[in-house]
Amino acid sequence: MNHQTRVYDNIFELLPTEQNPTPLVRLNQLNPMPGFPLYAKLEWMNPFGSVKDRAAWALLRDLEERGLLTEGRGLVEPTSGNTGISLAALARARGHRLLAVVPNKVPQEKKILLKIVGADLEVISDELCPAPGLGDGSINLAKTHAKASPQKYVMPNQYENAKNVEAHYTTTGPEIWRQTEGRITHLFVSLGTCGTVSGTAKFLREKNPDVKIIAVQPTEGHDVPGLRNVAQLGVSKLFDAALVDDILEVDFRLAYTRAVELCRHEGLLAGPSSGLIFEGALEIVRRDQHGHGVMIFPDNIFKYTSNLVKHIPELGAGLQP
Numbered sequence: 139m140n141h142q143t144r145v146y147d148n149i150f151e152l153l154p155t156e157q158n159p160t161p162l163v164r165l166n167q168l169n170p171m172p173g174f175p176l177y178a179k180l181e182w183m184n185p186f187g188s189v190k191d192r193a194a195w196a197l198l199r200d201l202e203e204r205g206l207l208t209e210g211r212g213l214v215e216p217t218s219g220n221t222g223i224s225l226a227a228l229a230r231a232r233g234h235r236l237l238a239v240v241p242n243k244v245p246q247e248k249k250i251l252l253k254i255v256g257a258d259l260e261v262i263s264d265e266l267c268p269a270p271g272l273g274d275g276s277i278n279l280a281k282t283h284a285k286a287s288p289q290k291y292v293m294p295n296q297y298e299n300a301k302n303v304e305a306h307y308t309t310t311g312p313e314i315w316r317q318t319e320g321r322i323t324h325l326f327v328s329l330g331t332c333g334t335v336s337g338t339a340k341f342l343r344e345k346n347p348d349v350k351i352i353a354v355q356p357t358e359g360h361d362v363p364g365l366r367n368v369a370q371l372g373v374s375k376l377f378d379a380a381l382v383d384d385i386l387e388v389d390f391r392l393a394y395t396r397a398v399e400l401c402r403h404e405g406l407l408a409g410p411s412s413g414l415i416f417e418g419a420l421e422i423v424r425r426d427q428h429g430h431g432v433m434i435f436p437d438n439i440f441k442y443t444s445n446l447v448k449h450i451p452e453l454g455a456g457l458q459p
């Protein structure tokens with residue numbers, strides 16, 4: 139591989155490392171505080187389009203190294219889309235199959251993308267996910283498959299697997315530290331499986347215990363795929379409250395309006411979870427006024443056009459369905 143000329147022998151060599159980081163881009167139009175530069179880490183520049191490439195690669199490699207992907211046995215994993223897309227693409231490129239268990243509310247674009255990259259799809263109804271009092275429907279269903287047919291399926295389980303955290307401890311954290319030359323004062327992240335926050339925060343806190351870790355959550359009843367609101371956080375065994383300074387709860391509709399602002403004013407084609415993180419960062423730059431902020435932008439807008447039209451109807455105005 140050669141990162142200088144960007145010529146590679148296979149797609150795996152493109153996965154992010156300290157030597158091949160995803161870009162960090164400063165906001166120039168929408169940040170009201172000149173004394174508090176804000177940088178976006180563009181995770182959609184990963185080869186399969188999201189932050190989840192990092193966890194998916196770590197989970198897959200671990201299963202391979204432990205010899206768990208034997209002849210005839212593939213993976214099963216619950217996913218809101220991005221993990222499934224990364225995992226299916228990586229797995230297929232290495233000769234394995236993935237059954238993705240997907241809640242119905244996941245945007246159509248993501249379900250189709252999952253099929254395009256070769257995942258087998260099991261879509262479960264909205265009522266099942268999350269099933270009140272019964273945990274999370276998609277997670278339980280994937281566990282059931284892995285238990286009932288161990289000869290057919292192994293489940294990496296991104297919600298409980300320490301490799302998810304380790305992926306960010308060994309890549310995202312070191313990348314940010316190097317890219318900011320140790321100047322980072324605030325990290326802004328969202329919470330899904332919590333692999334991103336726990337791994338990145340652990341690394342940065344070891345480098346500088348004063349780095350503030352700000353998690354941004356959507357209000358209850360949200361439809362920001364990939365994220366969990368505080369009431370849903372119990373599902374992730376990877377959340378470590380000691381690693382988070384503030385949890386901000388943001389009206390989920392702002393995820394969509396802020397994402398469109400980033401597209402229109404910064405040329406950053408940010409998806410809704412990035413929009414939500416940006417809203418949280420705005421609150422903090424106004425409060426703290428000085429600092430050096432990094433926002434991890436998990437994916438871009440392309441997978442969310444149907445959700446966007448629902449929240450911002452004028453985007454669809456005058457267009458034939």
Ligand SMILES: Cc1ncc(COP(=O)(O)O)c(C=O)c1O
Pocket residue numbers: 188189190218220221328329330331332333334335363364365409411436437
């Ligand atoms: C779009 C999007 N944003 C944010 C996240 C949250 O990342 P993590 O699972 O590492 O907490 C995810 C996770 O699936 C995601 O798909």
